Amino acid sequence: MSRLSMNRLSPRRLAAINATLLCALVVLCLAPIPGQAAPQPERARGNYTMVSGRVQGSNTHGLYLLDAANQELVALRWEIGRNGLVTIGYRSLTADAKATKGTR
Numbered sequence: 001m002s003r004l005s006m007n008r009l010s011p012r013r014l015a016a017i018n019a020t021l022l023c024a025l026v027v028l029c030l031a032p033i034p035g036q037a038a039p040q041p042e043r044a045r046g047n048y049t050m051v052s053g054r055v056q057g058s059n060t061h062g063l064y065l066l067d068a069a070n071q072e073l074v075a076l077r078w079e080i081g082r083n084g085l086v087t088i089g090y091r092s093l094t095a096d097a098k099a100t101k102g103t104r
Helices: 003-008 011-030 093-101
Strands: 048-054 061-067 072-079 084-092
Touching: 084 093
Parallel strands: none
Antiparallel strands: 048 061, 061 072, 072 084
């Protein structure tokens, strides 16, 4: 808008425009976002078992962590260069059980 047309707008008109813009902003902020993920269910508190053993295809040992409550297994190994544990793999035992149930 030019300076001339801004001077012609009455204060009531400006207040109405501001109120309309504020309402539009409130509607946009409160509207749900399409495709927004549903909240994840809470995980059960873990019930862990740790076992050491050889890793297939390697001459090193690994550390296997089983979370019995959530039916998950993680394989780890110690890496000297990093001076820490590195993940070898992860398995969902629930998904594996469902997959093998269909093959029998």
